[in-house]
Amino acid sequence: MSDSQGIEGLEEARALLAEAERVCVLSGAGVSAESGVPTFRGEDGLWKNYRAEELATPQAFRRDPRMVWEWYDWRRGKIGGCSPNPGHYALARLALGPKSVSIVTQNVDGLHEAAAREVAGAADPSPALPLEVHGSIFRVKCTACTYKIPHRDPVRWETEAVLPKCPVCGALLRPDVVWFGESLDPMVLTEAFDSARNATLCLVAGTSALVQPAASVPLATLENGGSIVEINPTETPLSGMATFSLRGGSGAILPQLVEGLTEAGG
Numbered sequence: 001m002s003d004s005q006g007i008e009g010l011e012e013a014r015a016l017l018a019e020a021e022r023v024c025v026l027s028g029a030g031v032s033a034e035s036g037v038p039t040f041r042g043e044d045g046l047w048k049n050y051r052a053e054e055l056a057t058p059q060a061f062r063r064d065p066r067m068v069w070e071w072y073d074w075r076r077g078k079i080g081g082c083s084p085n086p087g088h089y090a091l092a093r094l095a096l097g098p099k100s101v102s103i104v105t106q107n108v109d110g111l112h113e114a115a116a117r118e119v120a121g122a123a124d125p126s127p128a129l130p131l132e133v134h135g136s137i138f139r140v141k142c143t144a145c146t147y148k149i150p151h152r153d154p155v156r157w158e159t160e161a162v163l164p165k166c167p168v169c170g171a172l173l174r175p176d177v178v179w180f181g182e183s184l185d186p187m188v189l190t191e192a193f194d195s196a197r198n199a200t201l202c203l204v205a206g207t208s209a210l211v212q213p214a215a216s217v218p219l220a221t222l223e224n225g226g227s228i229v230e231i232n233p234t235e236t237p238l239s240g241m242a243t244f245s246l247r248g249g250s251g252a253i254l255p256q257l258v259e260g261l262t263e264a265g266g
């Protein structure tokens with residue numbers, strides 16, 4: 001059965017969301033696709049043109065740090081020109097509304113945070129600030145010590161003859177993102193799984209749900225008796241476990257899904 005917008009299950013999913021006491025959102029690259037940020041997999045995905053193992057692994061960085069820096073500079077420049085889309089704003093409104101909502105994102109683009117700050121205005125944005133389980137492309141960290149610093153300017157390193165070094169210990173700096181084979185920050189990961197376990201509903205938006213351990217976050221909700229609603233134009237390994245899989249772009253679906261649930265008393 002389709003509703004007036006033609007998205008099967010939308011009305012039923014909205015009712016499920018309205019009833020949910022605690023919501024965990026797991027977002028992936030698809031949520032930022034309508035902002036112009038490339039996804040990783042699929043027809044237009046980054047991995048079509050770049051080999052993951054040559055760029056997003058610690059081995060790749062050890063082998064050719066300049067190539068990896070240049071790739072991240074290019075992506076930082078591209079993402080730096082992108083703004084949140086209606087999907088980010090809808091999630092920010094939901095999280096700043098009366099419901100208990102936590103946003104867990106695999107995205108490193110900072111667009112959930114930008115939406116949270118914009119929607120909150122003078123109010124506290126923190127309920128809508130995401131847990132960034134794969135780090136941030138706008139931060140760099142030292143390869144040897146605990147030094148970390150925000151970093152937005154994509155051209156600075158490209159124009160320098162030498163790669164950026166840590167001001168504390170002199171070792172190479174690198175993007176503060178999680179590469180394949182690296183462990184996720186245990187505190188961030190624990191918080192993500194705790195919020196999924198406590199949630200009565202997990203909204204899974206724009207992720208292929210292939211990369212572990214993030215892809216298992218919604219399973220913690222299921223294991224505790226909660227349900228999953230998925231928003232994705234295509235099927236994923238989580239589709240069979242979802243109560244509703246809403247097929248389409250999150251920029252169009254999320255605003256309809258959260259409608260009426262974002263104001264106190266809604």
Ligand code: BJW
Nearest residue numbers: 028029030039040041106180181206207208211212249250
């Ligand atoms: C839309 C849309 C629209 C389009 N609206 N939707 C075998 C089994 C299990 C695990 C492993 C295994 N072999 C290896 C592993 C471990 C590995 C892993 O999971 N590999 C799998 C690929 C098999 N995981 C790791 O290595 C992780 N660490 C770890 O496990 O540590 C423990 C350990 C240590 C040592 C040894 C072994 C284990 C770390 C994973 C780090 C992932 N890092 C990246 C790069 C981040 C930095 C950067 O940006 O450069 O994170 S990879 C990339 O994938 C990125 C993403 O966050 C992540 C997930 O991708 P996402 O978000 O799902 O995007 P896509 O592109 O895959 O999907 C987009 C979706 O959107 C699609 O479904 C579209 O349909 C949809 N879409 N338009 C809504 N408009």
Ligand code: ZN
Nearest residue numbers: 142145166169
């Ligand atoms: Zn250092």
